[in-house]
Amino acid sequence: MRSIDWLQLGLFVAILALITKPMGLFLGQVLDPKGRTWFDPVFKPLEKITYRLMGVNAEREQDWKQYAIAMLLFSAVSCIFTYAILRLQNHLPLNPQGFGALSPDLAFNTAVSFTTNTNWQSYTGEATMSYLSQMVALVIHNFGSAATGIALAAALVRGIARHSVATLGNFWVDLIRTTYYLLLPLCVVFALVLVSQGIIQNFNPYTKAKLLEPMTISVAEIDANGKPVLDKAGNPVMQNQIVTDQTIVQGPVASQIAIKMLGTNGGGYVNANAAHPFENPTPLSNFLQMLSIFAIGSGLTYYLGRMTKNQGHGWSIWTAMMILFLGGALLCWWSEAKGNPIHQQLGIAAADGNMEGKEVRFGIFNSALFATVTTDASCGAVNAMHDSFTPLGGFVPLFNIQLGEIIIGGVGAGLYGMLVFVVLAVFIAGLMVGRTPEYLGKKIQSFEVKMAMLSLLILCLTILGFAAWASVSQWGLTGLNNNGPHGLSEILYAYSSCVGNNGSAFAGLSANTPWYNTTLGIAMLFGRFLMIVPIMALAGALAAKKISPASGGTFPVSGGTFVILLLGTVLLVGALNFLPCLALGPIVEHFLMLQGKLF
Amino acid sequence: MKFFFNEIRGAVMSTLMMAIVCCGIYPLVVFGLGQVLFHDKANGSLLVDKDGTIRGSRLLGQQFTLDKYFQSRPSAAGNGYDATSSGGSNLGPTSSNLVAAITQRISDYRSQNNLATNALVPADAVTASGSGLDPHISLRNADLQAPRVAKARNLPLEKVQSLVRANTDPADFGILGEPGVNVLALNLALDALAGK
Incomplete structure (x- = not known):
């Protein structure tokens, strides 16, 4: 843990803190239908045309049910749109490599994955997706699901800030304004910065490069029917083949990476995601990508403070998030820097840490920090392979996801997820002192607590239910890349990632099978939409309540006591739900590694 | 029911508009500017x-x-x-x-x-x-x-x-x-x- 790495960590937190207020103020303008931004001259006419085409009256607000229905319809329609493109990609243009259509289960999994802001990828991007599929079928959700998340957070914040009303805003207005005024302008600038670092943006067919040193590789011999030739013992016959070229991937990558990060989507253009030099070429591009994952979510905490006229509340939530972030980052960094004693006994320099699955330009620290950031937020981009992390290094991303993606979190989703814990925390505080719990002047009653608990139970039951099913089923076990406790971690990570709408993976798991594609797809749908509906009901209930004036006995929702109470609630719920299964995965693996046990 | 059909129209048209703006115009703008400003890097x-x-x-x-x-x-x-x-x-x-x-x-x-x-x-x-x-x-x-x-x-x-x-x-x-x-x-x- 070198001092230069501490400097980078300090720089990251400092810049994040500095952009939180301007981002929050800008969000305030974007999420106010009458707000003004610098981009009005460009986008105001487009906004008006869009509403006219959609038949939307921007003045009319919706109650929580109408808001939720509009959101669900948008998600459903855009999901079908993506499914159709993926199934028909071989008939559509911009497919210079001539990739075929996706299988029904893979297309289902992928369409759901991008609609739910998860971006779980069962496929290898560079060998599966045409330029059109990447640029249209997937990117539309990178914008749409991010804007949806921000819209929902705004609706919940309005529910908290308003009183004695039935409406929460208009979903269509929030969706379109967020996309046009927030995401698009940021993305254009960010994408160009990324191109300047070396991310590609073109429509050329893949380029053939002549290798300096031709390679001899061993491949299975194929007969006339395209089947591998087997010898008498039933093993495939291998033959040597000389490779003289490297095929270099091309495509419109930079525009996709910009929104992949800003919208906490995380779906890579290529299989190796942000570890690939074409997605993340330099330490600077890496630093900016980490910042952009947190930028909007961090600004939303300021927006919350501004809207509820209690800036201390916004900053308190931000502080609680930062404490959880730093705890995870330090543990992950320490564990990766310490490295793997088994490998060090073989002769690897201990000072180098655990470099399996990591890139030289990022090294230990930036790989550990990226892994923490991407799983705190529900981004799921990876710049190193989490599957090859040390047990405790891999525990951090897994536990971050299981906490519910509330440490900054996915754009919007992080804030509304955290507000569920806030409701729970003030409820617990109320019980402890024997008063009716209040949150910003509103009584928290049984309906609100029921809705909050419902969304937490769905998270836990879906993750553990599916993971348990997979780990006792043949279809679940055949996909494993590692044995022993690490195999359980692979399954647990997959369902946690999908339910939490993260999308990163212990990527050794071969998940492109009908069983995994289907169950993971359902897990993603549950994790997104079954969580959202109770939260919208909560927003509606809060909006309808009266505000009672604060008194001496009111529990303050800012300051140290509140931060500690909130942290306690988050960690307690996470630990009670998941420690038993974590003990069987990464925790026991840590002790087995110290004893030198192999699987 | 009228509410429902109105909202479906909203969903369909917003999907189409986002496809045009975010998946057509936006990547093409980045493509154009990237090719002019950073030609070598934009091509690999x-x-x-x-x-x-x-x-x-x-x-x-x-x-x-x-x-x-x-x-x-x-x-x-x-x-x-x-x-x-x-x-x-x-x-x-x-x-x-x-x-x-x-x-x-x-x-x-x-x-x-x-x-x-x-x-x-x-x-x-x-x-x-x-x-x-x-x-x-x-x-x-x-x-x-x-x-x-x-x-x-x-x-x-x-x-x-x-x-x-x-x-x-x-x-x-x-x-x-x-x-x-x-x-x-x-x-x-x-x-x-x-x-x-």
Whole structure:
């Protein structure tokens, strides 16, 4: 843990803190239908045309049910749109490599994955997706699901800030304004910065490069029917083949990476995601990508403070998030820097840490920090392979996801997820002192607590239910890349990632099978939409309540006591739900590694 | 019911508008500006030799086995540095397959570079990268390989070492990330020196 790495960590937190207020103020303008931004001259006419085409009256607000229905319809329609493109990609243009259509289960999994802001990828991007599929079928959700998340957070914040009303805003207005005024302008600038670092943006067919040193590789011999030739013992016959070229991937990558990060989507253009030099070429591009994952979510905490006229509340939530972030980052960094004693006994320099699955330009620290950031937020981009992390290094991303993606979190989703814990925390505080719990002047009653608990139970039951099913089923076990406790971690990570709408993976798991594609797809749908509906009901209930004036006995929702109470609630719920299964995965693996046990 | 149909129209038209604006105009604007402002980088940072042949990308590693070339990290991309099949080994910390692979690589690395049988080996030299296409090796890894390359090419060690330094990408602004030696660029420079 070198001092230069501490400097980078300090720089990251400092810049994040500095952009939180301007981002929050800008969000305030974007999420106010009458707000003004610098981009009005460009986008105001487009906004008006869009509403006219959609038949939307921007003045009319919706109650929580109408808001939720509009959101669900948008998600459903855009999901079908993506499914159709993926199934028909071989008939559509911009497919210079001539990739075929996706299988029904893979297309289902992928369409759901991008609609739910998860971006779980069962496929290898560079060998599966045409330029059109990447640029249209997937990117539309990178914008749409991010804007949806921000819209929902705004609706919940309005529910908290308003009183004695039935409406929460208009979903269509929030969706379109967020996309046009927030995401698009940021993305254009960010994408160009990324191109300047070396991310590609073109429509050329893949380029053939002549290798300096031709390679001899061993491949299975194929007969006339395209089947591998087997010898008498039933093993495939291998033959040597000389490779003289490297095929270099091309495509419109930079525009996709910009929104992949800003919208906490995380779906890579290529299989190796942000570890690939074409997605993340330099330490600077890496630093900016980490910042952009947190930028909007961090600004939303300021927006919350501004809207509820209690800036201390916004900053308190931000502080609680930062404490959880730093705890995870330090543990992950320490564990990766310490490295793997088994490998060090073989002769690897201990000072180098655990470099399996990591890139030289990022090294230990930036790989550990990226892994923490991407799983705190529900981004799921990876710049190193989490599957090859040390047990405790891999525990951090897994536990971050299981906490519910509330440490900054996915754009919007992080804030509304955290507000569920806030409701729970003030409820617990109320019980402890024997008063009716209040949150910003509103009584928290049984309906609100029921809705909050419902969304937490769905998270836990879906993750553990599916993971348990997979780990006792043949279809679940055949996909494993590692044995022993690490195999359980692979399954647990997959369902946690999908339910939490993260999308990163212990990527050794071969998940492109009908069983995994289907169950993971359902897990993603549950994790997104079954969580959202109770939260919208909560927003509606809060909006309808009266505000009672604060008194001496009111529990303050800012300051140290509140931060500690909130942290306690988050960690307690996470630990009670998941420690038993974590003990069987990464925790026991840590002790087995110290004893030198192999699987 | 009227509410429902209105909302479906909203969903369909918003999907279409977003497809046009976010998936059509936006990537084309970035494409146009990127091609004009950063033409070389937007097209893959390709390295072209003096005959005009594309020899690779500055950002993507290649596999080398000969003594006269600096060698890249082990790769789990396809059969090694297959740029259409990026990815890591995804082998975990208690994987016996990973231990077997690392054991073999350490022994190969020591014998190829004439190191003592108990010499510590740089981690990047014997572990697979995340992308399988890592263009860099660590400075210490390059230093340990330099004498072998100098001998195979009949060059003074100082000459090889100065080329290593010339092809090292430093940490950004001196603090972000790690410095790394770009293996493909370095090997191309060595070949250019040999006049082939």
